Amino acid sequence: MTRTFYTLIWLIALPLILLRTLWRGRREPVYREDIGGRFGAGGRPLRRPTLWLHAVSVGETRAAAPLVGALRVRFPGHRILITQMTAAGRATARELYGDVADIAWLPWDLPWAQRAFLRRWRPALGIMMETEIWPNLLHEANRAGVPLALVNARLSARSAARYARLAAFAREAVTGFSAIVAQTDADAARFVALGAPRPAVAGNLKFDIDPPPAQVQQGQRWRAALGERPVLLLASTREGEEALLLDALQTRLPPDVLIALVPRHPQRFDEVATMLAVRGLSQCRRSTAALPGEGTRVWLGDAMGELFAWYALADVAIIGGSWRPLGGQNLIEACAVGCPVILGPHTFNFEQAAADAVALGAALRAADADAAAHAALSLLADASRRHAMAAAGQSFALAHRGAAARTMALIEPLIASGSARSLTAP
Structure with a gap:
């Protein structure tokens, strides 16, 4: 019945x-x-x-x-x-x-x-x-x-x-x-x-995914082109999260830090671009194939299937889906590439993986967007800690295959x- x-x-x-x-x-x-x-x-x-x-x-x-x-x-x-x-x-x-x-x-x-x-x-x-x-x-x-x-x-x-x-x-x-x-x-x-x-x-089958070499090399080329400029990645963000994170980051980040922003869903690319324009944030869109200039504040990742390249580029990644009660997005890809990770409080879709990554030192947990901004600033200023987290992340990803x-x-x-x-x- x-x-x-x-x-x-x-x-x-x-x-x-x-x-x-x-x-x-x-x-x-x-x-x-x-x-x-x-x-x-x-x-x-x-x-x-x-x-x-x-x-x-x-x-x-x-x-x-x-x-x-x-x-x-x-x-x-x-x-x-x-x-x-x-x-x-x-x-x-x-x-x-x-x-x-x-x-x-x-x-x-x-x-x-x-x-x-x-x-x-x-x-x-x-x-x-x-x-x-x-x-x-x-x-x-x-x-x-x-x-x-x-x-x-x-x-x-x-x-x-x-x-x-x-x-x-x-x-x-x-x-x-x-x-x-x-x-x-x-x-x-x-x-x-x-x-x-x-x-x-x-x-978890996600541990068995090999980072595509072509994407990793693409990220490394971007890194070389940007020189020493720090890059903070907001990865796989969901509706409402971009505003939360940008509010917390916009006034705290030094002006030389490039924010790479990759929304989870392609139908939101234009919406996010409009939001950045309304906020007065200078932006460059990946779909134009142009690299961000010195005055660019946000590089919008509006192309599908390149997330591994963004992780290979970034110094630190804040993982989306975890700042509102949405369950979190995949942190394993970032760890596999050796990108230090900051997670929000809502990771119930990756409960065990998130807990293990935090316990092994591959990821940090932040209670809210303000805490995430503080953690990101701290990591961007501490190269030795980033390197330790990168190594821990790669070990974590390999151990669970x-x-x-x-x-x-x-x-x-x-x-x-x-x-x-x-x-x-x-």
């Missing part, structure tokens, strides 16, 4: 969801692509075993790279399908996997749409990244005999509390997975509390059994 009520809510909301998708397509045209795919429509692909991986947006799509690489090596005869829900995720998938995988939307979570999607692709295994729990998809996959695995799975305490309010609904959902492979022991324990029978722990291999060992039996079934399915 709970899933029926859930489906009814989807039906009532569907006209608004469709209108919102088309409206967002005005600024992000990718949202207007293949609307039929949102309902599971499309031609039937070639008859070949398919390994399907769903990553809702940019972070999950990038995190999947080590696993996609391992799947291609271990199962070269299988096709790879990668689905998303957001335009930015779809663009990232095309950038990373366009030559090696099919890219499609995951349908909205309506029973007939999910049935059509599963009939179309006949996947041997569906791999859901991190927190992708869709009740109707799980129900229809179980009916069709398609095993689903939730990998790199995380569940914050606040999310677990929300699920617990609908205990029967949550139990039905989590028991629908053939395997749950959690990031940490704490994540696994929360899944157990919701009813998952035997979640495994494999670590191996999640992709552990995850593969857990899902390979599901792939073997699912491949034979998918080829004989009607």
Whole structure:
């Protein structure tokens, strides 16, 4: 009955969801692509075993790279399908996997749409990244005999509390997975509390991502071009955070410090540029390909897929998503490149990684934007401490690798059994 009520809510909301998708397509045209795919429509692909991986947006799509690489090596005869829900995720998938995988939307979570999607692709295994729990998809996959695995799975305490309010609904959902492979022991324990029978722990796939050499070299070239000028990076900032951080930094930073500002979402690039202009901050946009001059206060990173280059450039990085209750953005990339990190108070999406990085001296925790500004000033004035944090960050990133291999060992039996079934399915 709970899933029926859930489906009814989807039906009532569907006209608004469709209108919102088309409206967002005005600024992000990718949202207007293949609307039929949102309902599971499309031609039937070639008859070949398919390994399907769903990553809702940019972070999950990038995190999947080590696993996609391992799947291609271990199962070269299988096709790879990668689905998303957001335009930015779809663009990232095309950038990373366009030559090696099919890219499609995951349908909205309506029973007939999910049935059509599963009939179309006949996947041997569906791999859901991190927190992708869709009740109707799980129900229809179980009916069709398609095993689903939730990998790199995380569940914050606040999310677990929300699920617990609908205990029967949550139990039905989590028991629908053939395997749950959690990031940490704490994540696994929360899944157990919701009813998952035997979640495994494999670590965080984000540790297995190698910094792209071309991006690191790009950052080093920027560094050489800017000379000795200090660079403070505001990385992956979310709505409302730029104003908080700039208010704290604007009057405190020495005039020679360049602020590199890279918003998380591309649809906000112009909005942030306008905000900088209103504040009277001289800016240079990365999309112009021009380097900032001596009088430039902010270098706006308004190009996608270059975050490793920004980390290679910066002396210190303040990580976004953590200054409002949004859960934080990925700090592992900065640590892997050797960039000292300052985190805000809200890192529940990276709870264990953030705690470990702080404990090992790779990151600092600041209570608010003013404290972050104070910490940044202190680090910019202390080269020896920055070097120590950089070394600690790289050691931290290297020490936690191996999640992709552990995850593969857990899902390979599901792939073997699912491949034979998918080829004989009607």
